[in-house]
Amino acid sequence: MKYIRSEEELQKLSETIASVTNNAKTLEVLVFGGGIGGLSILDVLSGYDGVSVSTIVDKVENAPAFELARMLGVKTSTDFDTALEAFRGDIVIDVTGDPDLYKKLRDYTEPHHIELISAKSAKLLFDQANHLLKDEQTIQKQSSRLNLLDQMMDISLLLEERPPLSELTSKSFEGIHSHMNASKGLAIMIDKQGKIEFIGAIGSKKPECASHSCGFSACKNIGEACATLTWSDRYKELHPPIQLACTELDVSYNIILPVWQDQRLAGALLFDFQHALSRDQKTSLELASIHLNMTFKTLDHLHTLEEMAIFDGLTGVFNRRKFDMQLYHEVSRTKRTRNGTLSCGFIDLDNFKHINDTYGHQVGDQVLKHISDSIRESLRDYDTCARYGGDEFVMLIPSDNGIEGSGLEAIGMRILEKVSKLRLANHPKLRAGVSIGICTQSCETVDAEGILKQADEALYMAKKAGKGCMRIFADEQYHLTTDETAVKAIA
Known part of the structure; x- marks a missing residue:
């Protein structure tokens, strides 16, 4: 029989699933039970690229796991026999706890060489797989955070070269966009007269306002969004999103991150996120904003010190x-x-x-x-x-x-x-x-x-x-x- 008989065998299968991304073959899984147990199994297994849940089966249409299954593109069924007979995959997981169903599944899976995991074994498998998945997610989060810190360090090292503010903004924009995985991004600078200059764009064409082809509508809309920013804003979610709506570029952005030079708004980074910001994304935006503005404040002070070192304070000519x-x-x-x-x-x-x-x-x-x-x-x-x-x-x-x-x-x-x-x-x-x-x-x-x-x-x-x-x-x-x-x- 191919169903799991010992914890040792279960551990072996768990390790196989955990490392399945390194295997050429994708494991096909059929889940019986759409309750909390099925929902948990589906949630965990969806995190592995090498595991595919083909169908989840329950006797009621509004089973808790069915809604998640539809979101993930997984088939749902209330016909136990049809789903089982149509399955030609690798693993059947039973989380119903029904002994009669388990006996029926065992009799079917054994001659077809399909692994069968019972309700108790599935609970243990879920705990182990969920633990591995959480560890992997923690590692990914820490790795992503370290990557952001590396990018911040690169920006800080640029201060030695005393680059112009636009260069620092452009470098920061590229790093933040790469880390946040936004679908689109736009970087702008704002001079002391309020004129907007587009210095970078990702995922769309950079507007060329010198041609006046947009009728300044893009600049106007951005200006209105910037006018709502305050010194305390690290970033701001825009409701509704800002629409550039110029002839060269018809895109929208729902996140704006201000670039302050002392108390003056010197620029902004705009991003478009397709989904609501996660807790980690919000933390990363806060961290990036604090570092960005501290860097610009430091650069401004360095320029001031340099001017004091080489310019005469009264006349403004060299000393x-x-x-x-x-x-x-x-x-x-x-x-x-x-x-x-x-x-x-x-x-x-x-x-x-x-x-x-x-x-x-x-x-x-x-x-x-x-x-x-x-x-x-x-x-x-x-x-x-x-x-x-x-x-x-x-x-x-x-x-x-x-x-x-x-x-x-x-x-x-x-x-x-x-x-x-x-x-x-x-x-x-x-x-x-x-x-x-x-x-x-x-x-x-x-x-x-x-x-x-x-x-x-x-x-x-x-x-x-x-x-x-x-x-x-x-x-x-x-x-x-x-x-x-x-x-x-x-x-």
Whole structure:
């Protein structure tokens, strides 16, 4: 007889079912009894890919297990004889506890070489299989959680490179979507003016709002969903789902995860889940949201610290520390060019002590800001302007093919002119002027200490000449025919 006689045999069968996913053959199972026992057996066996419950049989139509069977696509029957005679599978499980039915099943299954599991054995099998299944599910959950933590670690390591916020958001979006198994996802960034930028999409096409083909309806709908978010929201379920409804993309999303930068909503991740969120999915979204926003807060603080380290707090131009770094970089770069030059200029505010003593330090600060703006606006994007200390500024002007003396004069003239246009409403008589000293060295003679020294000497000559003017020194390798050029102050 093929029905289970001992616990040892039952254990062997349980192990076979537990490892059936590694077998080429799928076990076909017929279950008699649609009560709580049948429901439990069906629930457990449905968790194994290599086990297929072909039919579940009970004498009543509304047996508890029938509803689950229909959801799983398993056949149901109230005809015991027909179901048994049609079965050509591997295992029959009887959970009815009816001795007459069990005898009938035993007589049928033995000659057909079909395993028979009785009600008591089925209970033991259920306990063992359920235990194995729960262990497997626990392992899967822990593995999934570890995978999410690994992805978070990768995001944290990116902070060393100080990436832009959009790159971090895109990486986080990909990792969270992969972990959550959402059917679709969309990542957006929101600038300080409220403009939405689509930076990533999974499971659908990314909208191209630059074409205005959606009539901004997608942005409008997303904006309305974002407007409902608060600082305390880790994620939010949208009822009803947000519908993009643009010509390029007609999809909906029912979960939104905000991306905060301090108190400002800087972006959002949108997902579409086909089923209600499980407890584990909700926990994962909470965890991902907390990490995401902590990461962005850290990145924002790092950027702030970097700005404090290289920018002058009053004027917004580079500070001396950054200038010293940039000077050695530009000297090294100039030496590698064939015909390059590097020009360094000192700009000193004339009579600054008198301005502070007469009008106060707050007005003096306004004048310094005006000077820094005048210098910065007179230079090219790749030139360097820095506050060297007190009322003294410095600039670096690199050139790969040399720069004509007239070009340096033009820059100096622009600075002098812009400075002279200072007008303060509360102090209409206040005027400002600067003295400028510039030194230019070629790729063959450029030297960090030397160029600073000569620029300082040129500034001294400008001051000595009566202030409000400019002097330019050039080494003998430079193409100027004179060693200095003077430009008188602009009245």
